[in-house]
Amino acid sequence: MAKKTQPDEGAYLAQVARSPRYCAVDYPKGYLPAKPGAGGDERTRLLRETAYKWLNGTRIRFWFYAKPKAWMGSESDRAVVRQAFQMWKALGIGLEFVEVQNQAEADLRIAFLQGDGSWSYIGTDNLTKREDPRTMNFGWSLTEDPAEGLDTALHEIGHAIGFPHEHQNPFAGIVWNEAAVYKSLAAPPNNWSKATTKHNIIDKLAADKVQGSSWDPNSVMHYPFEAGLIVQPKKYAKGLHPKGGLSARDRKWVRSFYPPVKTETAKALTPFKANSLYLASGQQADFVFKPIETRDYEFRTFGDADALMALYRQAQPAGKPIAQEDDGGTEDNAHLKVHLDAGKEYVLRLRLRYAKQPGQAAVMVW
Incomplete structure (x- = not known):
């Protein structure tokens, strides 16, 4: 059996030094x-x-x-x-x-x-x-x-x-x-x-x-x-x-x-009022919602579109969302049902992942 030679330390270090x-x-x-x-x-x-x-x-x-x-x-x-x-x-x-x-x-x-x-x-x-x-x-x-x-x-x-x-x-x-x-x-x-x-x-x-x-x-x-x-x-x-x-x-x-976030441009959500999503695929819209009563609320997208939608507790959301759903690749629309407190401010972030035409999708809360 041939004797196993030890690696040359200098050669090894040289190889490490020149190789990314x-x-x-x-x-x-x-x-x-x-x-x-x-x-x-x-x-x-x-x-x-x-x-x-x-x-x-x-x-x-x-x-x-x-x-x-x-x-x-x-x-x-x-x-x-x-x-x-x-x-x-x-x-x-x-x-x-x-x-x-x-x-x-x-x-x-x-x-x-x-x-x-x-x-x-x-x-x-x-x-x-x-x-x-x-x-x-x-x-x-x-x-x-x-x-x-x-x-x-x-x-x-x-x-x-x-x-x-x-x-x-x-x-x-x-x-x-x-x-x-x-x-x-x-x-x-x-x-x-x-x-x-x-x-x-x-x-x-x-x-x-x-x-x-x-x-x-x-x-x-x-x-x-x-x-x-x-x-x-x-x-x-x-x-x-x-x-x-x-x-x-x-x-x-x-x-x-990930463009700069401009909270002043976020639209206010009003219960039972549809907000059309004039977005190209991949673009995002942010909405602010301030409920006037404490109860369960539902957020849903409508139309032939795929969206990632998440709700956060405040205007500058920290950490994980209260609720999130991605309906991409399914025939369903994104839907969230959450219990919210009156007088507190919430932010809904929605990235439109796919839509046949801008404006053919909308989001509503009730």
């Missing part, structure tokens, strides 16, 4: 892969495009693990993540990010388990209950290389607010040297299996999962790639390296789904 570390995202079921020629009808396409996006105006609460110790991370690493949340918010988007001290209140539960890779669930899939309570993990120091660390935090938060990997954009036209890709990702520091590499690099997103019809190689959601992994476009055969930070297209698309 990647995020391994767990896409929701049905997200990947895209089937050639698939896309379905217009309703299916638009329902997929808006899947896993938060309602605009949502206050997303995040929390850092304090135990077990291996999940805790350093205060400097936590500071990088806080900075990344602030950078997304500074774009003027309608989402809020609030750090909470109670795990039970958190929508995002963040750990720093070293060696487990960096990853996050996509958008509202963070609310799915799993055996592993973490929804986001950072598997390496975010401060050893400050630029890379900040980009890593921006990238994972990008996933958490609903954005996929940009290098899997079908409009990129990337042709991979697949053998080289599998070999590179199987090596340190990623040590990925062939299945993980296929899921996170080789497979293409469905066209209805990406924002727009163009590719952004400078997106913070794009991996860097070393020379020899990309065959086409030829200009990237010697490597592809995003500029770093949030690109112009990142900024554009996050604002398109």
Whole structure:
């Protein structure tokens, strides 16, 4: 039997130093892969495009693990993540990010388990209950290389607010040297299996999962790639390296789904009066309701449309809604029945996921 040789530590460290570390995202079921020629009808396409996006105006609460110790991370690493949340918010988007001290209140539960890779669930899939309570993990120091660390935090938060990997954009036209890709990702520091590499690099997103019809190689959601992994476009055969930070297209698309919330433009709901929804698919409308008596109320959409509808307790909603329903993909209309208190103010947020024509849907309370 041949003697098993020990790995050369210097060679190992050199390999780690020159190879980028990647995020391994767990896409929701049905997200990947895209089937050639698939896309379905217009309703299916638009329902997929808006899947896993938060309602605009949502206050997303995040929390850092304090135990077990291996999940805790350093205060400097936590500071990088806080900075990344602030950078997304500074774009003027309608989402809020609030750090909470109670795990039970958190929508995002963040750990720093070293060696487990960096990853996050996509958008509202963070609310799915799993055996592993973490929804986001950072598997390496975010401060050893400050630029890379900040980009890593921006990238994972990008996933958490609903954005996929940009290098899997079908409009990129990337042709991979697949053998080289599998070999590179199987090596340190990623040590990925062939299945993980296929899921996170080789497979293409469905066209209805990406924002727009163009590719952004400078997106913070794009991996860097070393020379020899990309065959086409030829200009990237010697490597592809995003500029770093949030690109112009990142900024554009996050604002398109999460524009600034203007509470003064929210319409007042009056019982038994229909409010037409002059919205394009994917757009959102907010309504204010102040009941004059304490009783059960019902909110319902009408018309040939799919909508995600949620009711909150106050004009600046915090935390989870009182009630929520998504009728996407069904023949029913969104319907909420809740007990409300007289004199208190409530906000109804409604994202129209699909409608044949603007104005052919409405919402009413009674």
